[in-house]
Amino acid sequence: MFSGYSDGEKVYKTTDAGATWVNVSNGLPNIPMNTVVYRKNSLYDEVYIGADLGVYAIDNNVSSAVPFLTDLPKCAVQDLEIFYPTESTGIIRAATYGRGSWQANLSTGPLVTLGTDEVAGLSSQAPVLYPNPVSNGVLNVKLVNTDSNYVYYLYNLLGEQVLKGTLDVSNSVISLKDKAAGTYILRMISQDKMYTQKVLVK
Known part of the structure; x- marks a missing residue:
């Protein structure tokens, strides 16, 4: 792990006691990474990384790191x-710089589904997706009770990121015209919230 600003060179892993190393920095922003922890007994070899803008997670079910903001703040994690x-x-516990200590329950499933987020995604504050299923290649997103912008990530069921973009009150449409029919996972992240919902493309 590197705590600096070398883009694309953040976290490496080894499976042979350090003889060789593989770069697993895909999806991590170009900010300092401060700490890393491996979840033992994990079915998916989960690794959690504390960075200057919150916690990120990697497992062998996703092709790039994803923000892990469930019950954790988006601030420097030491x-x-x-x-x-x-x-x-x-239970993951995070010590932050200036905002105290936090904890969150870890899902028993792969990171791309994050069961706790599925529940949060159905709350009254969650963005509303329509039409879903999507039949005309256009997904509308109604942002509820917020002035915040969202960054969104779309994953297929292999955990591969297939689309990324931003949403705000003036731009709340996601084009899926070039996406194959099937089920996708849409993750939407604002300054202090994260929602994950399933999207069906016909």
């Missing part, structure tokens, strides 16, 4: 630790 109430569950 230290991470995972506690294990049971063998299959985990």
Whole structure:
């Protein structure tokens, strides 16, 4: 892990006790990375990275790192630790610079689905997607009770990022005209919230 501003050179992993290293920085922003923790007993080899703008996560189900903001702030994270109430569950705790300590329950599924986000995505504050299923290649997004801009990421069910863009009150349409029919995962992130919802393209 590197705590600097070398773009694309943030986190490396090894599977042979350090003999060789593989760059796994895809999806990480060009900001300092401060700490990294591996989730033991994980089915997906999850790794969580504390950065100057919150926590990011990588597992072997996604092709790039994704922001992990469930119950965690988007600020400088100096230290991470995972506690294990049971063998299959985990609680991640983050020590921040200036905003205290936080914790969040970890999902038992792959990162792209993040079960806790699915519930949050159905709350009254979540953006409303329509029509869903999408039949004409255009997905409208109604932003609810917010002046914040959102960055969105669209993933296929292999965990591959297939689209990225921004949403605000003046631009709330996502074009899916070139996307194959199937199920996708749409993740929308604002300054302090993150929602994940399924999108069906016909």
